[in-house]
Amino acid sequence: MLDTIIHQAALRGMGTQARRFVGLLAESLVSSRSGGFQGLIKRFDDAGLGTLLRSWMDHPPADHALHPDQFAAGFGAEESSRLAKLLGVTTGAVNLAGAEALPKLVSLLTAQDRNPTALPAHLSALLHQQPVHAERRHGLGWLFWLLLAALLALLVVAISNARPDKSTAAVPATTPAPAPVAPAPVAEVQETVVQEPVEQAPEEQHPAQLQLANQDGKITVNGKLASDEEKQRLWDALKAQFGADNLSGDISVDAHTLPAGWMDKLIAALPQLAASGLKIGFDGDKLSVDTSALPEDQRFDISQKLRSLFSGYSMSGLWERATAALAGLQSGFSAHDLVQALNLMNVYFDTNSNAITADSQEILARAAEAIKSAPQDTRIEVGGHSDSVGTDQGNLDMSQKRADAVVAKLVELGVAPATLIAKGYGATKPIADNATEEGRAKNRRIEFIVQGE
Template sequence: MSSIETLVDEVARATGLGSNSRRFIGVVASYIFKQPGGISGLVGRFEQASLGDIAKSWLSGSPSMRAIDSGQVRRALGENDLQELGEKSGVGAKTIAPLLATALPLVLRTITSGGAMPASLPANFAGLASAPPSRRKPFRLWRWLLPLLALLALAYCGWQSRRVLETPAPATPTSNLAATVSAPTLSFSNAGGKVDLKGTVATVAEKAGLLGAAAGAYGQKNVTANIGVDPGIPAASWLDPLKAMLAAPALKADGLKFDLKGDALTLDTSALPIDMRAEVSQLFQSRLGNVQIDGLYDKGIAALDNLKPGYGATDLAAALNRTSLTFDNNSAQLTTSSLSTIDRAATAILGAPASMKVEIVGHTDNTGDPALNQKLSEQRAQAVSTALVKKGVPASQLAARGVGADEPVADNSTEEGRAKNRRIAYAAY
């Protein structure tokens, strides 16, 4: 198979354009060489939008292609060019940006294969833009008239038979009908650098964006995907943060698996080393805060699970202090992704003697107004207490207070240090 046919096949699968991918590729390739300077000129437009490193990663010779999203494409190329490209390719202005985010890296990688930097449109791309768009077959009366007459004849025979035969009982619906998809889904597995994606999203644009991000992160040849499109389901709230996450080194971990359904995620890091399990879990918890996550590996959760029967206040506090919770930005609202940690903490507290008290202490970094930090630390501590009470812990067994930025455990002059200082701590007695 030629490089052009390979490209057509890859774009067709990644975007869902099918036979129209040939024309789409031709329009995109022609657009590249209409830029002043051709390929260098196009890369320059991305550089002006502070996206030059991403665009350069698409050229042959770069070890891996980085993903781009539709918003970044719009920023680099502008609405006028996108409008024109949408019209010429026949895909329309609404979907052109996400489709370009998927296809443009593949087109540039093919054009520059072997280190080539052609100054004009290569001959093997020249005829693609003139490929006619896929059309429906013209209407022909005879194609449906004969089947219609046959159906009418059968209906007449059936009517005659009902005059002499008893009407049969209505058929019972079969139990093996396919379940209706009611929410966006995604199944992910990474085995030896080969990524398999399965699921359903609401639009072609969502599909294109997801596959483009996966191709950029893992390489097109390393991604196998079976992503359906169902306009009847809601948009995936987790899609944009997940696409950004795919570029993180932690998500290259061999053996990582996860399943998303609606706003619930099941994470499987059991095949990963312990430190990597914690890093991946923390990444999901911080980036997908609006998703309920099962399967998080947290050193604190592991410590809570490993508490030995008869554990005392010291052991309980030590385990609780290894857990991590996250809140919405500048808010006392616990993220949904922290609720499984609250679950485990409540179970551990309920397993301790009823006379044991647990104090919850909120801490912040030193950024901003001290009075506001003090108030936020109090509110966050109280939010944790309230969440534990909802899980069955008696309110009389808990106390909550905030200390603002007064008790740092790390250097507030660095982001890493500030992140460590923003925490919930526990004391048990």
């Protein structure tokens, strides 16, 4: 995994500094200067990201598990600035590369020790590795020029000593010999020192962006991509789907923009984006959706399709049954009204994990706001349920971990801990047939129940 972390850091703007960057980042996670690993946990807790951090300690994180602004909040602005100064790069470059590297480093460091206090030798070694300049990769060019200068100096001295001295040539006996003349001093040859060029800090890279709006079949697109090839590919796909006469807007190309990781998925999704009034936007791995101009049924349908197509992306603006139900709760609603709305909600997790996916964050935020407005004595059980695949104990353990993760996230979002209780049921309470994939999917659920009934 370490080689992967270093490679990704190089691609995220660290370049030849990638190995040292990873070493410095890892050192900061265990250093008493920054409060050690417990200090990192506290900073993430203070930033409302504690559950996210702890999920990396239980399961290897996926790429793009953390955003640069989240990294800056959890890692600490002072530490980001310190690393930037040591490496000669911008703080933005540290945050960009750190967002990709930190989750994997946490997973690596906590694999054997839940509270690491020292760096393993293979990580500590990275602290002492300097970047390799291009000149060094092609040989010791500076040594060649220094030797050449020395040889030239020796050659000048040799020529001067070999030249006949006219002042001491033979003369007639009757002519007094002139006084000896001291040889002319040889000019000192200065050594030429070839200074290696100072490595320039890499330009900060930015995520690819795109905004697309459909108004009566007329498509307007604006954004910024990394290359002309990406731009042409997207433009060709848009023309094929909607027609050249129906396209307008501008897509710029910027070499300091990261590749659009969403490109393939967007092109595959274009047939689903024909609804008039739909607006979507990409900013790196964040997807925003605006379906407010669409009829209710279309809002649900398109939101579900986009969730499926862009699974794992951080999404905002999706319109689900639960979204509508939570938005429709009237002032003074009862606990029963609340759980009816909550049970329309789907909470998604990474496969075989209790890590809540990025696309579930917004609906949980809406749920937290509704729960905080419930009657003061409301107590709600958050039940975790599984399908029948696997062992009974394994299913029970995972369902409990997932229920715990949902409660932790809601508490992180401001719900009073005393309002919620987590309970795992495993596969003991199915609501559909476990013999089919559709049935198993329905059985894998989070269910809310009013306590005391």
